Amino acid sequence: MAEKQQALDAIEKYRLELEALSDAIWEHPQVGYQETYAANAFCRFLEKSGFRVEKNLAGIPTAFCASYGSGAPVIGLLGEFDALPGMSQKANCFQKSAVEEDAPGHGCGHNLLGVGALSAALAVKTYLGSGHSGTVKFYGCPAEEGGSGKVFLAKAGVFNDLDAALTWHPGDTNNVSCSTNLANCQICYHFKGKASHAAISPELGRSALDAVELMNVGIQFLREHIPTGCRVHYAITNAGGNAPAIVQERADVLYLMRAPQLTTVRELMERVNEVARGAAIMTGTTVESEFIKATSNIIVNQTLGRLLQKNLEKLGTASYDDRDLAFAQKMVDTLEQKDPYFAQLVDKIADPEQKKRLLPYLERPIYDVVLPYPETVSQSLASSDVGDVSWVCPVAQISTSTMPGGVPMHSWQMVAVGKSDMAKKGMLQAGKVLASTAIDLYELPEVLQAAKAEHMERTGGTPYCSPIPDGVEPRKT
Ligand SMILES: [Zn+2]
Ligand SMILES: [Zn+2]
Incomplete structure (x- = not known):
């Protein structure tokens, strides 16, 4: 289809600008809800390119939505751009070396994620601009790392008019994701006791730190009696100070609970709340729970997934040359151990011939x-x-190789490769696959209908219900 090719050519036309934007975001890493540099740079680019840009989406200063076209269908492209705290690392450097100690860095490749999705939006705009009905919406989604940005956006209803949404994640593999994940929720328990001299008048004191310790012990016993597949993690965020001679008046512990289904997370949360209350009773302290954030499990959509696969196979991987391969090998040599994700994916393949072909x-x-x-x-x-968007409309996602094989996510190596040629090639290839798939969705209403029917079947017709209670505000990382 000539029009599709023309649309994909738009990505090549903008290649240098897109690469420069990704580099600029890499150079200005900002953590969740503070990504002003990236959000402003995206909005400027989108406005200049002829999109209608709605800023301050759902009242979140770094969230935005850029639209082009009119009428149905409405296809969404999800972009992220937040960095990770403490992950500063020099680019194209083969040893751990921070640009600035303790500063943030792009340890999850979200500079690439955002710009890759943007490149798809530009290509789709070219297609719609040549006289096709339909709308494309590029969402600037802040705070994926620990901030649940899309959950707050979904709660505000900003995805409600989408017929489908597509996204991707930088990685070391070229594949379509076909896995669901764990729903989660995060609660901070604030214990309050009474300070006193720990030697002279311990009987007057009530230790909030004791309460935190007893709560954690209680949770260790709870673990045996929770459903398989659940996870409970904690961090003591306030141990009550560093003076052992003072009975600790305040102490806080942050809990993160995960389960395959949101309903199970809710049940688990109630049981953890009870353990916290028990710890407070045992120690004569009081406890307040503060709901921090939550995400829903992903609803897989195989109809959309297979369409992405068709386009990924047709377009293939990016063309990595000998220089990219030599660069990648040098980075692989810095790894003590390779991330086994690719090996695990190959291992799951049932067909022995396919497996044999892929093992080398x-x-x-x-x-x-x-x-x-x-x-x-x-x-x-x-x-x-992304889980919460997938409850609102059919969603599918891919990964492309933006980093050498075996580089783990959230590692210094992942930051170090974020400005490399191979990363940019993978990024724009992802953009092309997403754009090509989106164009198919405008052209093939029957596929979109099938994706919606599958969505209805998998959710059982249950309408999206935000896991975040009313009144909880997005929190800066
Ligand atoms: Zn991440
Ligand atoms: Zn990520």
Whole structure:
């Protein structure tokens, strides 16, 4: 289809600008809800390119939505741009070395994620601009890392008019995701006791730190009696100070609970709340729970997934040259241990011939091969705020190779490769696959209908219900 090719050519036309934007965001890493540099740079680019830009989306200063076209169908593209705290690292450097100690860095490749999705939006705009009906919406979604940005956006209803949404994540593999993940919620328990001299008048004191410790012990016993697949993690965020001679008046512990279904997370949360109350009773202290954030599990959509796969196979991986391969090998050599994700995906393939074909790629510095679409939905143990969008409309996502094979997420190596040629090639290839798939959705209403029917079936017709209670505000990381 000539029009589709023309649309994809738009990505090549903007290549240098897009690459410069990704680099600029890498150079100005900002953590959740503070990504003013990236949000402003995206909005400027989108306005200049002819999109209608709505800023301050859902009252969040760094959230925005850029639209082009009119009428149905409405296809969304989700972009992220937040960095991770403490992950500062020099680009194209083969040892751990911060640009600025303790400063943030792009440890999850979200500079690429945002710009890759933007490049898809530009291509779709070119297609719609040549006289096709339909709307494209590019969402600037802040605070994916620990801030649940999309959950607050979904609660405000900003995705409600979408017929489908597409996104991607930088990685070391070229594949379509076909796994659901864990819903989660995060609650901070604030214990309050009474300070006193720990030697002279301990009987007058009530220790908030004792309460935190007893709560944690209680949770260790609870673990045996929670459903398989659940996870409970905690961090003591306030141990009550560093003076052992003072009975600790205040102490706080932050709990993160995960389960395959949101309903199970809610049940788990109630039981953890009871343990907190028990710890308070035992120690004569009081406890207040503060709801921080939550995300829903992902609803997989295989109809959309297979369409993405078709386009990924047609377009293939990016063309990595010898320089990219040499660069990647040098970075792989810095790893003590390779991330096993690619090996695990290959291992799950049932067809022995396919497996045999793919195994040699394990030794390559870049996994430059498209993986087959998995036949079954698997369960990932991570969580993502894309989950909440997937409850509102059909969603599917891909990964492309933006980093050498075996580089783990959230590692200094991932930050170090974020401005490399291979990363940019992977980023724009992702943009092309997303754009190509979006164009198919405008052209093939029957596929979009099938995706919606699948969505209805998988959610059981249950309308989206935000996991975040009313009154909870987005919190800066
Ligand atoms: Zn991440
Ligand atoms: Zn990420």
